[in-house]
Amino acid sequence: MQIQETPALKAEARNLNFFYGENKALKNINMPIYDKKVTALIGPSGCGKSTYLRSFNRMHDLYPGNRYEGEIRFFPDNTNLLSADVDPIEVRMRIGMVFQKPNPFPKSIFENVAYGLRVRGENNRRVLDDKVEHALKGAAIWDEVKDRLSELASNLSGGQQQRLCIARALATDPELLLFDEPTSALDPIATGAIEELVHELKKRVTILIVTHNMQQAARVSDYTAYMFLGEMIEFGKTDEIFIKPQDKRTEDYITGRMG
């Protein structure tokens, strides 16, 4: 008999389909996201992993002609994130996102991190100072920027900018953090820093990360899902996916025969 500890669910995609106009980009995806774990989405370009990720915070709602079918259940309150009754803004207040290319606002470092709080109506300087410091520490960039919080964020290096963007997402205490290929625009050292950070962050927040770098998936994630042509081919513990994939297509991708 095998005793297996199953972590709590943070979210779960159920029969998720997604359409860009007529084009079906996600096909019947079912997948759990476990609480306080890192789940990596891998797959060749155009397989729908970013599309899937951006469904979680309803980013597709910003553009016309996009349509969801199915559900993404979000726990503990069992909200369907994709329901028409749920305001996408409410979803984005609970779920943070870090983008492929660092996208700090052309404002000061402080204002970049404080922005999410200001949007929530927080204008008390004391509270802002506190939370900004906390977020910058959480994103492991506090020591580098603490003396120049009023400087423009664009003066930071690419890796620092990306950690600043992580701090911006952390400042509002998200329950789930989405990473969309966060290191694809960074050099190996900056990438290492982000990966270390992801490892640190999973103690407090659930993480879903898209990566086209399999080593990265293997390094940072607890669970991995392999996607291909809009379908979820295989999902499992990262060790198992990388050591003994069940599906031939997953194996081909991981061993570098494809993609």
Next chain:
Amino acid sequence: MKPLTTEQIRAVIARGKLKDNIFKVMGIFCLSLALVVIVALIADMVIKGSERFTVDFFLNFASRHANKAGILSAWVGSLLVMFVTALAAVPLGVAAGLYLEEYAKRNWITNIIEINISNLAAVPSIVYGLLALGIFVYQFGFGQSILSAGLTLALLILPIIIVSTREAIRAIPAMIREGSMAVGATRWQTCRYHIIPYAMPGILTGVIIGLARAIGETAPIITIGALTFIAFLPPAPFSELGDGGTAGLFDWVMAPFTVMPIQIFNWTSRPDPAFEVNAAAAGFVLMAMVLSMNAVAIYLRYKMRKNIKW
């Protein structure tokens, strides 16, 4: 194919470079032609009008005697009309551009509106004058006032401001918008904290280009009935009026007025050649007004853009 010898490669480069040089010379020629024309124009006005460049010229009203006539009512009128124009056109134009870029759904109605904004920019200015004569002067009863003129010119430059606002907004990368929305901002918060501030340099450029066009407009202002000869200024706020009362804060908007281009037009149409000197001098002042507006725009744009990098 055999690989080219060094000689042949050099010959190919020489042929290419010849065309390079021909184009360069042509370009410099065209550029200097344009520059020479504008410099000659300005120089001509300066030389012709030089004897009128006195303080009196700026402080005197129009007069039957060319050497006593000045442009006081004209430049004050131009500035006040521009003020009304900017006050009306900037909020309207920016709001319209913002709505079209950030809020409007992409459908056939939006498409029709977009096409018609471009059409509006091409409508001859006299047509705006006719429209304003009917609506502002008679229908709304604003009369032949600074308010009517300001609103007319505001209509005229509205398309310019809308188009430049939209272009400035479109130059903001989608990732900035997404970054803002991703932390849970509403569209308006995104506009207020990001889109409007980052688009401001571009909007400002459009506003100044529009105002520079408006300040030189003559036809629509004549159509709504600006005076050509006027020997008083609009009442300053809280100044004493002839009847013993005190002017209100906004009484000046209802005052009759004249503007620089009309004053120039009036002087050039007089038989006495002495007035041509006045016209040249006033023409130069108008030029200087437009150029300094452009200079301010360039400076502000440079200052604001310095901090906006993606």
